[in-house]
Amino acid sequence: MPEHDPIDRKRRAFIGASGALILSASLPGRASAQSKLKIGVIGSGHIGGTIGGLWVKNGHRVLFSSRHPEELKDMVAGFGELAQVGTVDQAIAFGDVLFIAVPYAALPQIGQDYGAAIKGKIMLDACNATPARDGAPIADEVEKEGIGVVSQKYLPGTRLVRAFNTMNYMIFAKEANRPAPRLAIPIAGDDEAAVQVADILVRDAGFDPVVVGRLADAKRFQRGGPGYGQQVTAAELRQKLSLTQ
Numbered sequence: 406m407p408e409h410d411p412i413d414r415k416r417r418a419f420i421g422a423s424g425a426l427i428l429s430a431s432l433p434g435r436a437s438a439q440s441k442l443k444i445g446v447i448g449s450g451h452i453g454g455t456i457g458g459l460w461v462k463n464g465h466r467v468l469f470s471s472r473h474p475e476e477l478k479d480m481v482a483g484f485g486e487l488a489q490v491g492t493v494d495q496a497i498a499f500g501d502v503l504f505i506a507v508p509y510a511a512l513p514q515i516g517q518d519y520g521a522a523i524k525g526k527i528m529l530d531a532c533n534a535t536p537a538r539d540g541a542p543i544a545d546e547v548e549k550e551g552i553g554v555v556s557q558k559y560l561p562g563t564r565l566v567r568a569f570n571t572m573n574y575m576i577f578a579k580e581a582n583r584p585a586p587r588l589a590i591p592i593a594g595d596d597e598a599a600v601q602v603a604d605i606l607v608r609d610a611g612f613d614p615v616v617v618g619r620l621a622d623a624k625r626f627q628r629g630g631p632g633y634g635q636q637v638t639a640a641e642l643r644q645k646l647s648l649t650q
Contacts, residue, residue, distance in 0.1 A: 407446070423481070433553060433598075434593060440614060441463075441464045441465045441466065442465050442466070442500075442501045442502055442504075442606070443465070443467075443468070443499055443500055443501045444457065444460055444465055444466070444468070444500050444501070444502050444503070444504060444606075445467075445468050445470065445495075445496030445497055445498075445500025445502075445503045445504070446467060446468065446469045446470060446496060446503075446504045446505075446506070447470055447493055447496055447503060447504070447505040447506070447507060447515070448470075448471060448506040448511075448532075449469035449470060449471050449477050449480070449506075449507045450471070450506065450507055451505035451574035452506040452531050452574050452577070453469065453504065453505075453531075453577050454469065454477075454480055454498065454567065454574075454575050455574040456504065456506070456531070456577060456610055457469055457484075457488070457504065458484055458488075459581050459609075459610040459611055459631055460576070460584075460609060460610060461484045461485065461487045461488045461607065463609040463611075464487070464609070465487065465606075465609065466487045466488075466489075467484075467487065467488050467489075467495045468488075468489050468490070468491050468495060468496045468499040468500065469481050469488065469489070469490055469491075469496070470490070470491050470492055470493045470495060470496035472493075473494075474490045474491055475490075477490045478490055483598075485517045488553070488642040493505065493515075493518070493519065494522070497519055497522045497523055498522070499527070500526070501527075502526070502527045502528070502529065502602060502606065503523065503526050503527065503528040503529070503563075504529045504531065504569075505528055505529070505530050505531065505532060505560075506531040506532060506569070507532055508532070508538055508539055509525075509532045509533060509534035509535070509538075509539045509543060509544075509628060510534075510538070510539035510540055510543055512532060512559040513543075513559045515559075515560070516559045516560045516561060520562065522562060523560065523562065523563050524561075524562030524563070525562060525564065526563055526564065527558060527563075527564045527566070527596075527602050527603070528563040528564065528565050528566070529566050529567075529568045529569065529603055529606065530556050530560070530565055530566065530567050530568070530570070531568060531569040531570045531571050531581035532556065532570065533552075533627070533628050534547040534548075534555075534628070535628070536550060543555075547627065548629075551620075551621055551623060551624035551627070552567065552570075552623055552624060552627040553565070553567050553593055553594075553619070553620030553621060553622070553623030553627075554620055554621055554622065554623075556620075557595075557620055563641055564594070564596040564598075564599035565594060565595070565596075565599070565620065566592055566596070566599050566600055566602075566603040567592060567593045567595035567623040567626070568590060568591075568592040568603050568606075568607060568614075569590060569607075569610075570626070570627070571590070571591060571626050571632065571633050571634055571635065571638045572634060572636065576636060577586075577610075577612075580611075580612075580636070581610060581611030581612065582611030583611070586613065586638040586639065586640070587611065587612050587613040587638070587639075588612050588613070588636060588637075588638070589612065589613050589614075589615050589635070589637055589638055589639040589641070589642040590607045590610075590612040590613065590614050590615065591614075591615045591617045591626040591642060591646075592604065592607060592614050592617065593614055593616070593617045593618050593620055593622050593623040593624075593625075593626075594619065594620055595619050595620050600616060604616065607632075613638070613639040614639075615639050615642045615646075615648070616645060617632065617646060617648065622647065625646060626646075630643060631646060632645065632646050635646075
């Protein structure tokens, strides 16, 4: 199988040519696509800790936060000087981009408590809704309306992109930066510039992004969807989801 199909090569070329414009427009003070970002992680458990650690490895500065930041110190100490620990308020203030990986039932309260601070921020959302953990009402809402639409409702004003929600953290840790073709990560969002920033960060974590569509299309890779749990290449995922680009 070739490393990339023609569409993927075009996408990579587009990112290389336009990355500077994307980042300068989306992230004040960022001069080029090669600039390393400051990323605030909200919820630094298995997924947040794993993906955040991959970004640190790539050279990004990451502030890991949780309700109990003192419990993160040992983990973060192993990441080196580019990683630090703080509160959720500090992560939001710190981050050019935010990454949220918390139990889904926490989203309404986070949106209520931090709504003003997260407004206008690019936020990558890896949260999944499960009835057993999050309760039937919110899980049913996600099943009916689609997880991207519901996340945006509970995190209003954010430039939301769904990403890193389809697999177990152990798979992310094992498969990151593997020889080509890399593992595919589906992403979706309504803000084009935010999606392109997410595209870059997926690559920086060691994976190949596949843009599935808008937030309404994120239903295609939520739990139970055809794109969920797929340990496949980008070309294979596009085929499974019948994507033309």
